[in-house]
Amino acid sequence: MSAAPRPDPYAPRGLWRGLESGAAILLAAMWAAPLVYAVWAAIHPAEFTTRFVLSAPLTLDNFARAWAAAPFARYFLNTFVLVTLILICQLCLGTLAAYALARRPFFGRDVAFALILVQLMVMPDALIVENYRTLAAVNLVDTIPAIALPYVASAFGIFLLRQAFKQVPRELDEAARVEGAGPLQILLKVYVPLARPTYIAYGLVSVSYHWNNFLWPLIVTNSVEARPLTVGLAVFSSTDQGVDWAVICAATLMTSGPLLVAFLLFQRQFVQSFMRAGLK
Amino acid sequence: MRPRATATIHGWLLLAPAMACLAVFTHWPAVASFWHSFHSTPKGKRPARFVGVENYQQMIGDPIFWKAMVNNLWFALGTIPLSVGLALAMAVWVNDRIVGRTAVRMAYFTPTILPMIAVANIWMFFFTPQYGLFEQIAGVFGLSAGNWLGSRDLALPAIMIVTIWKEAGFFMIFYLAALQALSPSLAEAAALEGASRWTFFRRIQLPLLAPTTLFVLINAMINAFRMIDHIFVMTRGGPDNATTLLLYYIYQVGFSFWDTAYAATLTCVLLALLALAAFVQYGWLERRTHYQ
Numbered sequence: 001m002s003a004a005p006r007p008d009p010y011a012p013r014g015l016w017r018g019l020e021s022g023a024a025i026l027l028a029a030m031w032a033a034p035l036v037y038a039v040w041a042a043i044h045p046a047e048f049t050t051r052f053v054l055s056a057p058l059t060l061d062n063f064a065r066a067w068a069a070a071p072f073a074r075y076f077l078n079t080f081v082l083v084t085l086i087l088i089c090q091l092c093l094g095t096l097a098a099y100a101l102a103r104r105p106f107f108g109r110d111v112a113f114a115l116i117l118v119q120l121m122v123m124p125d126a127l128i129v130e131n132y133r134t135l136a137a138v139n140l141v142d143t144i145p146a147i148a149l150p151y152v153a154s155a156f157g158i159f160l161l162r163q164a165f166k167q168v169p170r171e172l173d174e175a176a177r178v179e180g181a182g183p184l185q186i187l188l189k190v191y192v193p194l195a196r197p198t199y200i201a202y203g204l205v206s207v208s209y210h211w212n213n214f215l216w217p218l219i220v221t222n223s224v225e226a227r228p229l230t231v232g233l234a235v236f237s238s239t240d241q242g243v244d245w246a247v248i249c250a251a252t253l254m255t256s257g258p259l260l261v262a263f264l265l266f267q268r269q270f271v272q273s274f275m276r277a278g279l280k
Numbered sequence: 281m282r283p284r285a286t287a288t289i290h291g292w293l294l295l296a297p298a299m300a301c302l303a304v305f306t307h308w309p310a311v312a313s314f315w316h317s318f319h320s321t322p323k324g325k326r327p328a329r330f331v332g333v334e335n336y337q338q339m340i341g342d343p344i345f346w347k348a349m350v351n352n353l354w355f356a357l358g359t360i361p362l363s364v365g366l367a368l369a370m371a372v373w374v375n376d377r378i379v380g381r382t383a384v385r386m387a388y389f390t391p392t393i394l395p396m397i398a399v400a401n402i403w404m405f406f407f408t409p410q411y412g413l414f415e416q417i418a419g420v421f422g423l424s425a426g427n428w429l430g431s432r433d434l435a436l437p438a439i440m441i442v443t444i445w446k447e448a449g450f451f452m453i454f455y456l457a458a459l460q461a462l463s464p465s466l467a468e469a470a471a472l473e474g475a476s477r478w479t480f481f482r483r484i485q486l487p488l489l490a491p492t493t494l495f496v497l498i499n500a501m502i503n504a505f506r507m508i509d510h511i512f513v514m515t516r517g518g519p520d521n522a523t524t525l526l527l528y529y530i531y532q533v534g535f536s537f538w539d540t541a542y543a544a545t546l547t548c549v550l551l552a553l554l555a556l557a558a559f560v561q562y563g564w565l566e567r568r569t570h571y572q
Contacts, residue, residue: 008376008377008464008469010470010480011377012376012377012477017378017379018379020376020378023373024384025379027366027369027370027384027388028383028384028387029382029387031445031448031449032387034402034403034406035390035402036411037406041405050413050416093297093298094298096294096297096298097294097295097299100294100295104282104287104290104291104294105290106287106290106291107287107291108291110551112291112295114293114297115299115302115532116299116302118302118307118310120500121558122551122554123506124305126505126506126547126551127310127313127556128311128530128534128535129543129544129547130309130312130313130315130316131309131311134305134308134309140309143281147347149301149305150305150306152301153298153299153301153302154506155302168506175423183290205551208392211393211395212396213510214395214397214509214510215508215531229395230395230397230398230509233397233513234391234513238513247369248500249402252401254397255395256394256398257454259394259559260394264386267386270389270393271385271456272291273469274392275453275454275456275457276457
């Protein structure tokens with residue numbers, strides 16, 4: 001991306017480099033162990049779950065049994081609908097709000113921003129009791145929108161997009177205005193395209209967060225029709241399987257599979273997105 | 281006057297959808313928790329009635345509440361320094377040109393994108409007595425790993441290990457981003473002055489990373505109250521409430537015992553703790569944090 005990196009005078013050399021690499025790799029091995037083990041258990045017959053011999057036969061039987069034992073296809077569909085719904089709503093609401101906060105000076109803007117930032121501290125997880133009460137009152141419990149609703153306005157997303165919009169040169173905004181573009185047109189034609197990296201970064205963070213979210217979906221769903229993968233997996237591994245670790249590992253890998261494969265393919269993109277989301 | 285009024289109307293119209301959702305699902309429930317904590321739980325035909333501070337009195341006399349608070353304190357004290365410290369070490373390593381950097385970075389980061397509920401299953405197996413993985417490894421040396429998840433003293437540390445494993449790589453990303461944003465001329469200048477690597481790290485890199493540390497600390501603090509998914513799989517708060525954290529207790533009271541008024545009371549405590557954390561971090565630490 002940039003020119004050749006300048007030599008770092010503090011880059012470790014010789015023995016020190018070996019020691020540092022060794023420590024880092026040891027830690028990496030510990031960090032990778034659960035996943036590596038899950039793969040081992042999932043692709044070998046149950047009798048090799050705790051016997052690590054290279055001659056163990058490979059099998060996909062565990063995946064087939066997990067798939068047959070619970071309505072995973074439905075869970076996948078639910079999760080897919082859920083993360084898509086949340087992402088679309090978050091991006092629409094966030095774009096409008098961030099635009100107002102970044103580039104439209106108006107009465108009460110700072111108060112509004114402060115009220116939005118409250119959500120960074122008081123996350124929806126802390127408000128499960130009252131949010132359940134609200135959704136029960138409007139008869140939405142056990143639906144996919146019920147899982148999504150507390151998250152559709154995201155303070156984090158609004159904050160990120162506001163930062164991105166603030167970096168758009170004002171000259172572009174003014175030029176578009178001179179050309180006769182209205183506020184919404186300016187937003188869609190100037191701001192949104194220029195904030196693309198932020199949209200991608202936030203999208204990846206949001207999708208992986210809601211793919212993995214568990215507590216609120218657990219509370220607000222109680223049927224196969226609404227349950228996302230995480231809750232489905234929890235139900236599956238606590239009741240149906242007893243102690244068949246090979247099948248549980250297969251189900252575990254299956255539920256994290258799409259995200260994991262996407263991560264392995266677009267590792268750079270993922271890491272950079274999370275970095276971008278973390279930088280103020 | 282007119283253009284200002286128009287700007288205000290436009291501004292609030294743009295904000296309206298997001299604000300409405302936040303009002304219904306963040307602001308209102310926070311206020312409602314407070315309101316309901318002074319009322320009784322409606323049962324059958326008996327509606328909720330005002331009971332004053334009765335719920336709070338019940339809470340002060342509730343040993344499980346205190347157990348959850350103490351557990352949460354230990355959980356925070358155990359997970360925050362370790363995960364933040366490890367994250368910093370990981371970031372420094374991955375930022376240096378060590379052997380196998382890409383693979384190492386991937387290993388550190390992978391837990392972040394795996395569902396906690398799913399990896400809890402795997403960790404559960406690691407900790408299983410008799411034939412779990414730790415037991416097998418200990419068995420090679422003729423030892424016994426013991427029953428961590430069934431032990432009153434070791435269940436919480438086991439939960440903490442999983443939490444640290446899950447968080448450290450996530451926090452590493454923020455440190456890595458900050459490290460890569462530092463100008464290379466800083467290192468060149470320090471080397472010219474003959475500063476050792478340790479001095480460079482302690483006196484230059486670490487102070488410049490202070491805003492990141494603040495950000496990561498806030499996140500770690502919030503996570504200490506929020507990360508409870510693995511408890512559902514690994515211990516369900518047991519044994520004998522040894523792993524009951526505040527949010528897990530709120531879940532139990534609210535959705536297993538259906539005592540919504542008492543759950544609202546506990547929620548108020550959680551909100552007060554989060555507010556206190558926000559106050560401490562933004563008010564006190566922010567002033568002591570060095571910005572460029």
